[in-house]
Amino acid sequence: MRLDKFLKVSRIIKRRTVAKEVADKGRIQINGQLAKSSTSLKVGDIIKILFGNKTLEIKVLQLKDSTKKEDADKMYEIISEKRESELAKLD
Structure with a gap:
């Protein structure tokens, strides 16, 4: 499954176009x-997303086309x- 579709279906990011923009700006590993928005995901992959004010790290458990x-x-x-604010304290 494509990265942008996974982020939408899992409701981590609400719109696929927004997920595509985030990935294409280099904010997802x-x-x-x-990773690009078209990168294929597998169960067990670790995704790190850099939002404006937070960093989210998740592990893929399932891949479903809809949920x-x-x-x-x-x-x-x-x-x-x-x-x-937590990241600044670590520096």
């Missing part, structure tokens, strides 16, 4: 490498979620 809202969070597991 898969297993430590920069209900209550089942969307079963597609991934949150490894870490850091806000910008």
